Amino acid sequence: MEAVLYISHGSRWKETESEAVQFLTNVQKNVFIETYEICFLELADPDVLEGIHRLVQKGATKIVILPVLLLSAGHYYQDIPEEIHKAKEKYPHVSFTYGQPLGIQDRIVDVLVDRIDAIPQELDETVNIILVGRGSRHPDTKKSIESIAALLKEKLHFKKIETSYLAAISPRFQDALEKSLKINEKTLVVPYLLFTGVLYESMKTVVQEACSQGNNVYLTSYLKDHPNMIHAVADRVLEGIRKASYLEGVD
DSSP states (O other): OEEEEEEEOOOSOHHHHHHHHHHHHHHHTTOSOOOEEEEESSSSSSOHHHHHHHHHHTTOSEEEEEEOOSSOSHIIIIIHHHHHHHHHHHOTTOEEEEOOOOOSOHHHHHHHHHHHHTOOSOOOTTOEEEEEEOOOSSHHHHHHHHHHHHHHHHHSSOOEEEEEESSSSSSBHHHHHHHHHHHOSEEEEEEOOSSOSHHHHHHHHHHHHHHHTTOEEEEOOOSTTOHHHHHHHHHHHHHHHHHHHHHHHHO
């Protein structure tokens, strides 16, 4: 029996977990395989091995592992493969197909445009946009965020788009924001995050503090349940299913 395991990042915030479950439940409505589980890499339950165990208990013999990640970094290249390796040893009769993270997609950049358009304040080409990624030491992370910023700039009439990160690499978000507030009349912060959580709330606190000091600074919503995001993840699942069928045919 075929099944899908969605692996979300996880967070201490219950709201983040709830958003992830609701989001992936909506994704699943666009996938023709009925059997699925949602699990988390860290800080929430069930974990990856428990998610796989639940699918096996339901009778799954072919499992598509779908990393619910925006970009390829350490979780994709190391952490999840380690868990899959453990599962293969524990369940040798089960075949596992590892899917792709979302990566750089034009339709996801369109979500950023929609989030910017939803800002009620009047913005013009003098605004400085700071696109903020989670951050990772993996070299692909910085390249990807810079590529997304370039695509976003093509879609907007704003001339200034910078990149920054919440962890691991520079420029750090707070440094980029402080610099922007000194030299720009208006600053718009655009988080490249899928769900709410500690990181988004910390950004909100920083922006609110800057506003209280008389700065014209605004924060867009995160990506969350935009239809483009739902279809993007569903397409990654379907790609994984096709990959599994192809590999079975090759064997």
